[in-house]
Amino acid sequence: MSYLAVIDLGSNSTRMVVEELQADGTFAELKRRKLDTRLAEGMDNNAGELTEVAMTRVIDALIEFQADYQTYEDITVVGIATAAVREATNQADFLDQVYRAVGVEVRVLTGDQEAYYDYLGAVSALDISDAWLLDTGGASVELVGIEDRMAANFISLPFGAVNLSEKFQLNGAGVVDPLLITKASQYVSDQYDHLPWLEDETTLPIILLGGANRSLARLDRLRHGLPADSNFHGYEMTTESVLKTFDEMANMTHEERAAALGTEANRADIIISGLLPLVELISRTAADKVIFSASGVREGLLQEYRMTL
Incomplete structure (x- = not known):
């Protein structure tokens, strides 16, 4: 049995979903969590940088999520980030903090990639x-x-x-x-x-x-x-x-x-x-x-x- 956790560092919320890989190659959702962390908050007044307070909120959320997904054996963890991290002038510092906290290398999606994944997810379900x-x-x-x-x-x-x-x-x-x-x-x-x-x-x-x-x-x-x-x-x-x-x-x-x-x-x-x-x-x-x-x-x-x- 294998599992996949997807961690999404959004501009307003930090989310996690845990999926179980089925024998037919599909996934079954086992757990879904969301915490409102407001990562984008204060960026405009902080020279385009993520604020220390907002980054700490996200790091705390990720540590909390880690305690959840680590209960599953043989789990792959995928991290993605969207607009706030994409635009942040201190992106590298924040991603380094994330890696040191939970050991996950986060992939920062381009705007086009984010739009494409939205499309792919929606048309697969509607x-x-x-x-x-x-x-x-x-x-x-x-x-x-x-x-x-x-x-x-x-x-x-x-x-x-x-x-x-x-x-x-x-x-x-x-x-x-x-x-x-x-x-x-x-x-x-x-x-x-x-x-x-x-x-x-x-x-x-x-x-x-x-x-x-x-x-x-x-x-x-x-x-x-x-x-x-x-x-x-x-x-x-x-x-x-x-x-x-x-x-x-x-x-x-x-x-x-x-x-x-x-x-x-x-x-x-x-x-x-x-x-x-x-x-x-x-x-x-x-x-x-x-x-x-x-x-x-x-x-x-x-x-x-x-x-x-």
């Missing part, structure tokens, strides 16, 4: 032919145009829930100033202007990945009397409902957003910024619905790993 794919992370957004189940276009953009919130002060205690939201929206829109393939008159669904989008799914499920903690993979919302939820969040205080988010109250300061890339994408593409995927970059990595066995 029966869909043509769609947009949006993964909103803490410090980057991955966008993919899917045609006939193939990635026709893909890109990673250097903004996400954490750095947008900090850049435009969308994380105050009271109701966020609408002017600040307008400025942040315009910033996202300006970034989208550089993607001519994003303009499409054909109405396509948007596949959603990322923490802010998962929070959106849970909010909508609660509104419809559905359990928020169950698997939301394949769950759908109309874009009209998405925009309504965004407006509601934008008109709440931090305390009210925290109450609405419940177990994810710690996202109250980044939920508005986290939904902005989706709101702008809806306005660009005239999409009529969104489909949530629980399968993304880690699952895409597993698909690739299987092909190398």
Whole structure:
């Protein structure tokens, strides 16, 4: 019996999944964990460096995860990192700290690689032919145009829930100033202007990945009397409902957003910024619905790993 652990050093969360290799070459998930570590927090005000506090949060999380995956014999550990580490000017120092703490050499994904693994993970788990794919992370957004189940276009953009919130002060205690939201929206829109393939008159669904989008799914499920903690993979919302939820969040205080988010109250300061890339994408593409995927970059990595066995 052999096992694979994938550790994902994201810009907002540090995650771990443990998989068991089956006789037919597929993997069965045994354990999944997530800790909110906000690795990207404070980078803009720290000359592009990861802060000591944020790095310590991640190292502590990895040590905690190590105690979990070391209970499995014959386990291979794969580490990946995304936007925050990719952009950090002290990347090498941080990766050295990680290696000294848990002995894992972390692979820093390029933006294109991250977008591709998102695509690979999503299409392997959803029966869909043509769609947009949006993964909103803490410090980057991955966008993919899917045609006939193939990635026709893909890109990673250097903004996400954490750095947008900090850049435009969308994380105050009271109701966020609408002017600040307008400025942040315009910033996202300006970034989208550089993607001519994003303009499409054909109405396509948007596949959603990322923490802010998962929070959106849970909010909508609660509104419809559905359990928020169950698997939301394949769950759908109309874009009209998405925009309504965004407006509601934008008109709440931090305390009210925290109450609405419940177990994810710690996202109250980044939920508005986290939904902005989706709101702008809806306005660009005239999409009529969104489909949530629980399968993304880690699952895409597993698909690739299987092909190398």
